[in-house]
Amino acid sequence: MRNPDAQPKFKSVKRQEQISTISGYVTLVIMSIIWLYPVLWIILSAFRTERNDQGQLIGIVVSNYFPRAVGFDNFINLFNNTMFPRWFMNTLFVSSISFVISTALTLSVAYVMSKLKFKARKSFLNIALILGMFPGFMSIIAIYYILKAMNLTQTLFALILAYSAGAGLGFYVAKGFFDLIPNSLLESARLDGATNFQIFKKIILPLSKPIIIYTALLSFTGPWMDFIFARVILGETNPELHTVAVGLYSMLYGSQSTVDPNRFTMFAAGSVIVAVPIVALFLSMQKYYVEGVTAGAVKG
Amino acid sequence: MNDRHALKQGRVQNFFSSILKSFKDFGYGIFRGLKRFVLGVKKRAIRFGKRFMDGSIFTKIAHLVMGVGQFARGQIIKGFIYLFIQVGFLFVMITSPTVNRTPIGFKALSNFITLGTVEGDVFTPTDNSMLMMLFGVVTLGIIGMFIAAYASNLSSSYANDLLIRDGKKVLTFKEDLTELFDSRFHITMLTPAILGVIVFTVLPTVFMILIAFTNFDAQHPAGQVLFDWVGFENFKTVFTGQGEVAVRFFPVLSWTLVWAFFATFSNYIAGILLALLINKKTIKLKKLWRTVFILTIAIPQFLSLLAVRSILSEYGPINNLLLTLGLTDAPVSFLGTARNPITARASVLFINLWVGIPYTMLMTSGILLNIPTDLYEAAQIDGATKRQAFVNITIPYIVFVTTPYLITSFVGNITSFNIIYLLTGGGPTVGGGYKAGSTDLLVTWLYKLTIDENEYNMGSVIGIFTFLITATGTLLSYRKSKAYKEEEAFQ
Numbered sequence: 001m002r003n004p005d006a007q008p009k010f011k012s013v014k015r016q017e018q019i020s021t022i023s024g025y026v027t028l029v030i031m032s033i034i035w036l037y038p039v040l041w042i043i044l045s046a047f048r049t050e051r052n053d054q055g056q057l058i059g060i061v062v063s064n065y066f067p068r069a070v071g072f073d074n075f076i077n078l079f080n081n082t083m084f085p086r087w088f089m090n091t092l093f094v095s096s097i098s099f100v101i102s103t104a105l106t107l108s109v110a111y112v113m114s115k116l117k118f119k120a121r122k123s124f125l126n127i128a129l130i131l132g133m134f135p136g137f138m139s140i141i142a143i144y145y146i147l148k149a150m151n152l153t154q155t156l157f158a159l160i161l162a163y164s165a166g167a168g169l170g171f172y173v174a175k176g177f178f179d180l181i182p183n184s185l186l187e188s189a190r191l192d193g194a195t196n197f198q199i200f201k202k203i204i205l206p207l208s209k210p211i212i213i214y215t216a217l218l219s220f221t222g223p224w225m226d227f228i229f230a231r232v233i234l235g236e237t238n239p240e241l242h243t244v245a246v247g248l249y250s251m252l253y254g255s256q257s258t259v260d261p262n263r264f265t266m267f268a269a270g271s272v273i274v275a276v277p278i279v280a281l282f283l284s285m286q287k288y289y290v291e292g293v294t295a296g297a298v299k300g
Numbered sequence: 301m302n303d304r305h306a307l308k309q310g311r312v313q314n315f316f317s318s319i320l321k322s323f324k325d326f327g328y329g330i331f332r333g334l335k336r337f338v339l340g341v342k343k344r345a346i347r348f349g350k351r352f353m354d355g356s357i358f359t360k361i362a363h364l365v366m367g368v369g370q371f372a373r374g375q376i377i378k379g380f381i382y383l384f385i386q387v388g389f390l391f392v393m394i395t396s397p398t399v400n401r402t403p404i405g406f407k408a409l410s411n412f413i414t415l416g417t418v419e420g421d422v423f424t425p426t427d428n429s430m431l432m433m434l435f436g437v438v439t440l441g442i443i444g445m446f447i448a449a450y451a452s453n454l455s456s457s458y459a460n461d462l463l464i465r466d467g468k469k470v471l472t473f474k475e476d477l478t479e480l481f482d483s484r485f486h487i488t489m490l491t492p493a494i495l496g497v498i499v500f501t502v503l504p505t506v507f508m509i510l511i512a513f514t515n516f517d518a519q520h521p522a523g524q525v526l527f528d529w530v531g532f533e534n535f536k537t538v539f540t541g542q543g544e545v546a547v548r549f550f551p552v553l554s555w556t557l558v559w560a561f562f563a564t565f566s567n568y569i570a571g572i573l574l575a576l577l578i579n580k581k582t583i584k585l586k587k588l589w590r591t592v593f594i595l596t597i598a599i600p601q602f603l604s605l606l607a608v609r610s611i612l613s614e615y616g617p618i619n620n621l622l623l624t625l626g627l628t629d630a631p632v633s634f635l636g637t638a639r640n641p642i643t644a645r646a647s648v649l650f651i652n653l654w655v656g657i658p659y660t661m662l663m664t665s666g667i668l669l670n671i672p673t674d675l676y677e678a679a680q681i682d683g684a685t686k687r688q689a690f691v692n693i694t695i696p697y698i699v700f701v702t703t704p705y706l707i708t709s710f711v712g713n714i715t716s717f718n719i720i721y722l723l724t725g726g727g728p729t730v731g732g733g734y735k736a737g738s739t740d741l742l743v744t745w746l747y748k749l750t751i752d753e754n755e756y757n758m759g760s761v762i763g764i765f766t767f768l769i770t771a772t773g774t775l776l777s778y779r780k781s782k783a784y785k786e787e788e789a790f791q
Contacts, residue, residue: 021582028577032592035654038607039595041617065617105496108489116486124490131497133771134505138743138763141750142504145511146434165500168493195478196485225600228717232751245602249722252606264610271603282598283591293659294666 041065042275045268049073074269083239084270087247090156091274094243095223098160102167102219107212110174111200115186132169139166144232154241159233163223176295177211178204214292217285224278244274322775351458359457366450369457373464377473382453389446393439402431404439412436415514416526430522433514437506441498512760518753534761545758548736548745553765555645556741560713563652568706570653571660572698578661579668590665593658601655605722608651609635636727641738644728648739652719656709663705664698671697711773715766720744742766 048067078084113125140162147158181204189199205212223230227245234241236250248270251263282289352363362369366386370379396405403411412435416427460470471479480488512534520527538549578589596604611618614631622628638644671694679689720726726740726748735753736745742762750759 017582021580024577024580024583028583028589031574032589035592035596035658038604038611038654039599041611042603042607064620105493109493112486112489118486121486129774130771131501131505133774134501134767138508138746138766139501139504141746141759141763142508142511143500144751145430145756146504146507161496161500165496168490168497169501195482197481197488200485200489221600225602227602227722228747245600249602249606267606271607275599275603278600279595279598282594286591286594289594290662290666293663294670 042268042271045265046074046272047071048265048268074265075273078266078269078273082247082251082266082270083242084244084247084273086240087242087244088273090241091223091243091245094156094159094163095220098164098223099216099220101160101164102170103212103216105164105167106171106174106215106219107205107208109168110171110178110211111204113171114175114178115181115183115199115204116196128169128171140229140232147233154235154238156234156241159223159230159243162229162233163226164219167219173292173295174208174211174215177208181207210288210291213285213288217281217289218292221278221281224274244270248274319772319776322772326775348454351454354461355458356461356464359454359461362453362457366453369453369460373460373470375460375470375473375476378456378476382449385446385449385453389442392442399435400428400431401425402428402435404435404442406439408432408435408439412439415528419526420524426524427526428523429514429520429527430516433510434507437503437510441503508760508763511756512764514757516756517758518755521754530757534757537758538761544734544736545749545755545762548730548734549762551730551738552736552740552742552745555738556714557769559645559649559741560710562649563656563713563716564706564710566649566653567656567660567709568702571657572664572702574657575661575664575668576694579665590662593661596654597658597662601718602722604655605651605718608654609723612647636724636737636739638728641728641730644724644739648719648723651723652716655719663702667698667701668694707773707776711770714741714769714773715743716741717743717747721747742769 044065044067047070049069049071050067051069113121143162185203186199189203194202223243225245226243227249230243230246231249234243234246236246239247239250242250248267251270252267352360355362356369358369358372365383367379367382370376370382393405396403396407398404402408411427411432414432415429416432418424418427420426463470513529513531514527515530515533516522516527519525537543538545540546574593577583578586583589610616612634613619614633618634619628619631622632633639633643634647635644638647675693675697676689679693684692720739720741721744724737724739726735726737726744728739729737735748740748743766746759746762746766749755749762
């Protein structure tokens with residue numbers, strides 16, 4: 001026999017669960033509003049076409065959240081009166097080349113460190129660890145001195161090299177992935193006379209789709225998200241060489257001599273154009289991204 | 301009660317003793333490394349002498365003229381490569397070609413010590429001390445690489461000697477190439493990465509560290525005024541001087557640590573709670589909620605941060621809302637121009653939650669899926685309630701698995717440049733005309749000192765301090781991480 005007040009207790013537990021579920025939903029809704037508020041703000045601003053007394057577009061930050069008039073004027077302005085298309089192409093160029101180089105470097109170092117045995121392996125791992133302790137941000141300032149000394153500061157190639165050349169150090173997540181591929185698989189291939197190169201090409205790579213996509217996704221979106229490397233290396237003075245980040249920043253907070261009342265809404269329009277493809281890319285690769293983040297965190 | 305107190309104290313002690321231990325191990329590691337290095341040099345010297353005596357006449361000549369040991373055995377291409385390296389090296393060193401009026405080669409080595417002697421006038425340009433330092437480092441690097449090539453030349457020649465002595469054939473060039481794709485595949489794979497890292501990580505880092513020991517600042521622009529080595533002068537200035545760096549160093553350092561602490565733990569705890577909430581059985585539409593938060597990761601950070609900055613500005617919608625609701629009489633400044641530094645600091649910490657929670661949430665969601673289900677089954681059999689299982693399995697598991705992440709994200713927060721720079725620019729300003737504002741971290745200050753103020757040497761000192769902090773953190777996390785321990789077991 002159960003004790004007599006088991007029944008009502010069960011009911012109250014159920015009730016409690018209901019309350020906690022409802023409060024859970026409330027929390028989630030409130031948090032979603034907070035998280036989406038700035039996102040929606042950019043989108044609304046991009047399409048905002050309110051005009052002031054002089055009939056000009058008001059592009060400064062305005063206090064009403066929802067616009068009173070909408071249209072595509074900001075986008076037209078952005079493409080006709082700024083160098084945004086050029087910045088977009090610059091960023092696309094830099095990220096397309098640097099993602100190929102950095103993915104190749106990262107994967108090859110990760111494979112070597114995970115699956116090949118050679119004398120200096122342990123020392124390489126230790127050296128990579130120590131070098132990784134210097135924040136990339138600090139070496140970028142030194143790279144700036146060096147490029148400046150060589151009169152090389154202002155080229156897109158310098159930026160590509162800065163993004164991708166150090167990629168060899170970021171092999172930990174991919175190495176963790178390769179570590180999970182059973183060695184017996186490689187040994188049986190070796191018995192069949194496969195060389196290490198063939199093993200890499202025919203066995204490792206086909207098995208590594210998730211980690212290849214993760215690495216490629218991060219290195220491709222990196223230049224679109226980065227602000228500081230591009231600003232330091234390419235400088236602020238030559239708008240021909242801006243990436244989208246530097247260009248849009250200078251549009252808002254750049255030289256005050258060229259105050260343009262349409263700047264904020266134009267900035268928002270540019271943001272939408274930049275963010276839409278990146279967000280689409282991220283969401284479609286979500287699975288691989290989550291896998292990589294989890295693996296990276298757990299591996300340390 | 302007392303027990304619990306003692307336990308807590310024990311944990312704190314544990315934490316500090318583990319920091320001390322990692323320093324000790326680090327120092328011991330350096331000592332061991334040095335010892336190994338000296339022994340290695342000794343071993344190599346002995347081997348060098350033995351090889352010279354034991355090697356064939358071609359190997360003996362190869363000590364003077366690289367490539368002879370290969371030419372004599374028909375390895376024409378390989379021999380030619382070695383010879384070319386030697387000729388090229390000697391040519392560069394002796395002729396010391398100039399780039400931007402500054403030589404690379406033997407002359408660069410003496411320039412590296414003096415950092416330039418010619419004080420220019422109308423007719424002669426001043427020596428560029430910065431380039432001299434840079435090329436000195438580059439020349440040392442070239443010498444190092446030459447020594448490696450020289451050693452490889454000798455060992456390859458000696459290997460040929462041994463093969464011939466055993467009556468075997470030496471490898472043809474084609475066979476050598478095949479080797480590079482099989483037993484020496486690691487060399488092929490690592491070379492491009494190592495070159496990239498040397499030029500874009502090692503060289504800049506060495507260069508940056510060296511600048512901390514010079515008087516390269518706004519009064520000594522490179523190519524116009526000579527600068528020179530000053531030893532530990534700059535480090536002394538930070539602790540005892542009168543200038544901006546000395547006055548602002550400790551306030552900025554302490555805010556950096558406070559920021560990193562709060563930013564890390566607030567994100568960590570809130571992110572885990574959010575993940576637990578979304579993964580609750582009774583919550584529907586999990587994918588939708590997750591996507592909402594992933595959205596903020598996917599949007600380039602500089603865009604969302606600048607948008608948030610505009611939302612929080614005096615004329616932005618938040619202030620409008622506050623005014624309409626009658627919560628304030630005048631627009632509030634939350635960020636760079638805030639009246640009170642506390643307001644600005646609290647705002648950046650709050651916005652950092654907006655940026656950081658989704659990462660922790662994503663990661664924890666992944667971990668929640670990986671908790672072995674047999675743990676729960678066993679608990680159920682033992683009669684544990686759901687709540688007990690949650691407290692005794694789920695939470696400890698998450699905390700255990702994510703500890704390395706906690707430390708790496710602490711290190712990451714110390715160097716989180718974007719959030720501070722894009723939101724407040726380091727402001728609000730501090731009285732006295734100092735450039736480092738009340739939300740400036742070491743890294744944003746470093747940026748201002750070097751890029752805006754051209755105080756390169758001081759920036760470099762700040763950089764070294766930042767490195768010391770991050771290195772401590774990284775060492776701690778590395779020693780604790782699964783990867784490190786498994787790596788040990790793996791060996």
